[in-house]
Amino acid sequence: MYDMRKPLPVWEDLSTLSINREPEHATLIPYADIESALESERGLSPYFRLLSGNWKFHYAPSPAETPEGFEQESYNVSEWDTIPVPSNWQMLGYGKPNYTNVAYPFPVDPPFVPDENPVGSYRRNFMIPENWKDRQVFLVFEGVDSAFMVWVNGKMVGYSKGSHLPSEFNITPFIRIGENTIAVQVYQWSDGSYLEDQDKWRLSGIFRDVYLFATPDVHIRDVHIKTKLDEQYINAVLDVKINVKNYAKEKSDGYQIVATLVDDSKNTVFERAYDEVLSLNGDEEKELRMSFDVSNPKKWTAETPNLYTLLVTLKDSTGAIQEVESFNVGFRQVEIKDGKLLVNGTPIKIKGVNRHDTHPDLGYAVTIESMIQDITLMKQHNINAVRTSHYPNDPRWLDLCDRYGLYVIDETDLEAHGFAFTGNVSQLACDPAWKEAFIDRARRMVHRDKNHPSVIIWSLGNESGYGPNHDAMAEWIRTVDTTRPIHYEGAFDSPVMDIVSVMYPRVDYLIEQGEKINDPRPFFMCEYAHAMGNGPGNLKEYWDAIYKYPRLLGGCVWEWVDHGIRQKTESGEEWFAYGGDFGDKPNDGNFCIDGLMFPDRRPYPGVIELKKAIEPVQVYPVDLLKGQVKIVNRYNFLSLEHLEASWAVMCDGDAVQQGTLPVLHTPAGQEELLTIPYSCPTPKPGAEYWLNITFALREATIWAPKGHIVAWSQFKLPLEVPKIPVIKISSMPPLKWNETDRELAISGEDFRLVFDKFRGTIASLEYQGVPMVSKGPKINIWRAPTDNDVHQAREWIKAGLDRLVPRIEDIEVQSHKSQAIKVRVQSVLGPYSIAPAFRSVVTYTIYGTGDIIITTDLSPLKELPHLPRIGLQMRMPGQFDRFAWYGRGPHENYIDRKESALVGVYEGTVEEQYVPYIRPQEYGNKSDVRWASVTDIRGYGLLVVGMPTLNVSVQQYSTEDLTSANHTYELKRLDETVLNMDYEHGGLGSNSCGPGPLPQYQLQPVDTSFSVRIRPFARSIWTPARLSKLMPEIL
Structure with missing residues (x-):
């Protein structure tokens, strides 16, 4: 146990960001062979063990009341409660959920937190199989709120903080073949909590997966993939940086790295070995660089999420495979030119939403099923982007974004909004003592997510004022990755940022920014159209302006889903709780009920309006009496062949003529005149005639069935309709x-x-x-x-x-x-x-x-x-x-x-x-x-x-x-x-x-x-x- 007599507990020690945590790297799972690596299902690897499941659990109101010696194998935990991991303990009745938007739920006295700082102590046993003998074994926590210590077989392994970021430890010295014991102690508050003042329920515990993976002594420690397209955006160069480390004390010789690119049909595009045979001294790490020309690969965009698989194989001196690492590769290039954000040379618009990891029953512990439901609904509602507000989301979310096709603004786990109440919201951003904590959070996010093609923008966090520590984050990111622009709303138009960003602007202000010609950067609404309750209004006016002005990048609606916690009355009636319903103080009431979706993902009417405002096909009348309309293709990369256009002439709600148009070939971003082959009806007295046009998927996709409607338009036909005589x-x-x-x-x-x-x-x-x-x-x-x-x-x-x-x-x-x-x-x-x-x-x-x-x-x-x-x-x-x-x-x-x-x-x-x-x-x-x-x-x-x-x-x-x-x-x-x-x-x-309603x-x-x-x-x-x-x- 940590010695409480020390002057500063580790959970309040700003200088201790971690103890024995491994250096950051991309998400890695070692596979034993090419075949299982191509499936990219981590459960297929014999060198992967998921530790999620039931753990023994003890809840204490403060660190002083934690069970002494519980980390020792001899300590009897049989009488402890059982808790599922991942989970948040408040969702299971330990303590209570607390919702606050801005105000810290503890005194603002950094880096100190209250003595009454609840602690969750976790224990479980796990097995190390015989085939992991003589291998390096790593323990990974994907998310723990807020700080934690870990022991294996009674020995202290390490400490970490940064709730929504991975923490990895090499536990090889602490384990044995057969049964082992892991103990974890999680602190509800830490000095890191000052950087996690996001608008959300304040929940605690091990809320993402915990797992082990085993590697050979010589191991592929990291891989960094970059793609670059030529000036015509046709051919590509695939640059791969590979870090190989020898974890043994002795020198190792004769290792070979082989890179293999496989397309979506599992055809090999190339396979090439690194030029040199590797020799590594004990505890040495080498960085290898490989570059490959790829002729006209299928490009990745949110509309065309074409993925390849890169396999990086490590072979020993006999040619035997030691491990295979698998990565999604999307050939895409992100640039800013003339005030526009380009993907593969084409200006795009961000039609996005802000998304928290939240579930009405599980809190932060979102399931893969819930994530698939989210991304399916987003795609069905024409959403093409997501801002991971306000922290890196579950890593599986990015895998889905790669596959389904969503642009991601990946946001650092950093918000210090509550300092607004102390008079200086920029206090931590300007304090040199906090600089390394700021950089640490950016570094861990970037390394985890750097290979995902869906990530097109890095965000430095949210509502933390602005200061030199943000600039230091941006500077560090640019030393590692110059392929993505950097965004931070708090900096507004600081020259350090690549994108100018605001929240909740009025439409007239948005137009002012669109008309600016002296700033070569895109203008972005990282939050707009607050979707709280019955709303939002005037989305059409926002999008009319966004389409009109090339500099306007678009925006992300706040927010995707309500954060309500499901409850039941004594009579069994279901309802959703918000701030204050658990007696939590301070709280911001129902301000967490501000989504386009109910907590259980039923859609609100507002999301249908958003779907219409950002629909990919728009129709404008030209001469309706002749059936002439203008079709505008708002897709950035797709022509309209994949859609079936249908029309109907309606008379007072009944279809009197209808048909299907020939296949449309309107190129992306272009428009064309079209004649719809209806004949103007002879009007009935008092009748109204409408032309309805719909655009639906010709074929099913992974996110919608055949016939799913993506866009629709309606026009009243300007007919001379006889009046019905009044009744005398x-x-x-x-x-x-x-x-x-x-x-x-x-x-x-x-x-x-x-x-x-x-x-x-x-x-x-x-x-x-x-x-x-x-x-x-x-x-x-x-x-x-x-x-x-x-x-x-x-x-x-x-x-x-x-x-x-x-x-x-x-x-x-x-x-x-x-x-x-x-x-x-x-x-x-x-x-x-x-x-x-x-x-x-x-x-x-x-x-x-x-x-x-x-x-x-x-x-x-x-x-x-x-x-x-x-x-x-x-x-x-x-x-x-x-x-x-x-x-x-x-x-x-x-x-x-x-x-x-x-x-x-x-x-x-x-x-x-x-x-x-x-x-x-x-x-x-x-x-x-x-x-x-x-x-x-x-x-x-x-x-x-x-x-x-x-x-x-x-x-x-x-x-x-x-x-x-x-x-x-x-x-x-x-x-x-x-x-x-x-x-x-x-x-x-x-x-x-x-903003309130527009004047009109x-x-x-x-x-x-x-x-x-x-x-x-x-x-x-x-x-x-x-x-x-x-x-x-x-x-």
């Missing part, structure tokens, strides 16, 4: 009515309506004896704040928009002959405690047909912030649980997040419209709705018709509950259906951590007038589409 009031059935001081009762042939004059709204509405209204329409300005409304909602509440109540000033009833009645209600709307906010006039026109036209005129009475919404809300009995609409869908959409939603006819249940945002909030809106219907199982219900369009949503929960609830399980489902009929919503924006999407408090038509009906008599066109004469 004189032709309508007569009405009967009875008026008292309290109510107005109106009856038609098949409906009865009661108007409550005290409340100024409909009290009841029956159709063929079926009650359809439980609460009549009322003006609604409030919405349950979205996460992106968080700042603006304070202004809304200050203005009283969450608690407006009406005071009726006047009600006027007028009849028109006997076929229509008009009720005009004038009111003032105000909150308690402060002055009124609006004057309203709501006019209900009830026709003999059963139609009710509600016209709302709204005028602000004082200066107000821009508004959440303007509309009407009513309730129907709960059995009205079927919803259909002709508008944008099928997913939720809003004014600044509707490009992905095609206009069409959709239907489902009210329950299916619910988006279970982890912190409840506004959900379910459908924009540009022509008509909507809410019906019961028999087809009775209400038709809602826009005049001409409106926003409609149906909800199972009250706006009040959605506003006040903190978690989904707190919501109480109504026995009613809430029907919202809105003139408009304010935009969503991304103001939880970014803000709902201003100005005089507003809108109308909506409702009508009770039965589907057995009318279809909603047909009934929507039967417009009564306007009074």
Whole structure:
């Protein structure tokens, strides 16, 4: 055990980055033969042993309370708990998870950490097989948070820190053939924790794989692969640097290195031995350099992830294979020219996301299945890049990125954001005492990941201020690798950086940067479009600017997936926890619930909008009456032969013509005019005609099946459509009515309506004896704040928009002959405690047909912030649980997040419209709705018709509950259906951590007038589409 009497424990000793840790190198697994090396499955190697699995575990609140002598083989751990490795101990009930974004969860007094510093002690036995005799044996930890010591058979082996980085130890002197014991002690906090203040749950333990590998005494210690293309980007040079070390004390002679390149069909491209036979003295390491010309290899890009395999074989003096190392090789070249980032000579755009290693049940201990799910979903949503925020991800993630095709911004495990609260966020970056710790983290990342073709940018970390220590990191990286640019947002436009980087810029600022001509570097948004809750908005405007200006590199949406931790209520209802739910302090609440995906990888509506914004094929109208459109191929390397283009002419939601286009050959980055062979239909009165175009995969890929849609467009055909004649009031059935001081009762042939004059709204509405209204329409300005409304909602509440109540000033009833009645209600709307906010006039026109036209005129009475919404809300009995609409869908959409939603006819249940945002909030809106219907199982219900369009949503929960609830399980489902009929919503924006809605999407408090038509009906008599066109004469 470590002697606590020493003045500075090792976990607080800044000068001790490690003890006995091996020098960094690329990920290596020695294989016994060529065949198994080509499979590149580490389990096939007889010289690999995975130590992940069940370990014995002891949890102590502090280092002073750890079990003395537990590392000794004689120490009895049979009564200890059993814990799976990899895992985080907080996820298993030891201590508690703590979520904080910026603030350190301990006093900021570097390098010191609290005395109450929980410690996990691990033990297990492992076997060393007979065929490992006389070999060097190495122990690898791929990730341990935050610092740890390791013993083998009771002997101290070493110490390391740097949670998301590999630590390797040579344990040859400590092991024996047969059974051995390994002991590990992990400290929750260390001086390294000051460099790991990332926006994440603070979790501890051995969270990535632990394994052994065995090598001969003379061993390939490292391999560094570089590819360079010629000026035409056709032919390549493959440069390989190989480090061979003799771990024995005696000299070794006669060794030979052979390099073999194999293509994806397992054909040998070349095989060549190093020019010299190796002779190494004891403990000597030699560096070999080999260079190979490769004629026109298949190139690697995110769109064309062509991989080769490089085998580096070590043979002894008899020619016998001693070991074979296997590496993915992607022939690609990364450059910056004229403000653009080039891959293989072609400018690219980063259509990326930020990704943490996170799992709702396992914390940091992500499984390969979860990683495959992530990369599959990313590719299916047109994402081409990932920033490993804010640390190197699991090494298997990079293998997947190589294979599936994703560009990687590989980020150093370094963030010191919490120093912002001490007044100097750059404190550690400017402190020479921390320089080696900064460099150590960059060095370990670069050496681990340097051979991955998917890694195209190195990042120096995140939100750590900026200072000389960052410059020293960049300087060190350039001594090892000049093939990739270096990025760090905290440095902004420092000349040390190759890329200018920002977070969450406004669109107008982005355009300013795009227009700059005096900076030859690309401009990159390492974080933008904060995808927290119901959002983000205005992705289209970002990407319009990115495509327009060559200097704009693109960006990475924050972030890929929510960090919620799965929990269950006593009744078994599943929910996801966030900061504070475990009593953790400090915490940043639900700020970790900010992904495009739910924690369990169900997609949010926002990711569909992103898929549309970054789609690889865009279509623009040229002459729609002639079927002429312009196709723009946004791929950087692929032509369009791999896609099948289909089209359909839709009339009010029904396909009236459709077809498939011939194979398109539009080259990458080019455009062409195309004529779609439809004939302009003869318009039906009142009909709308749309042209829909989709692009789908012709063949299956590893990330999507055949027929997967990658892009889609829709255009309204500019036809001269005859108007449908309105229904004259004189032709309508007569009405009967009875008026008292309290109510107005109106009856038609098949409906009865009661108007409550005290409340100024409909009290009841029956159709063929079926009650359809439980609460009549009322003006609604409030919405349950979205996460992106968080700042603006304070202004809304200050203005009283969450608690407006009406005071009726006047009600006027007028009849028109006997076929229509008009009720005009004038009111003032105000909150308690402060002055009124609006004057309203709501006019209900009830026709003999059963139609009710509600016209709302709204005028602000004082200066107000821009508004959440303007509309009407009513309730129907709960059995009205079927919803259909002709508008944008099928997913939720809003004014600044509707490009992905095609206009069409959709239907489902009210329950299916619910988006279970982890912190409840506004959900379910459908924009540009022509008509909507809410019906019961028999087809009775209400038709809602826009005049001409409106926003409609149906909800199972009250706006009040959605506003006040903190978690989904707190919501109480109504026995009613809430029907919202809105003139408009304010935009969503991304103001939880970014800009608010663009001005054109803000709902201003100005005089507003809108109308909506409702009508009770039965589907057995009318279809909603047909009934929507039967417009009564306007009074």
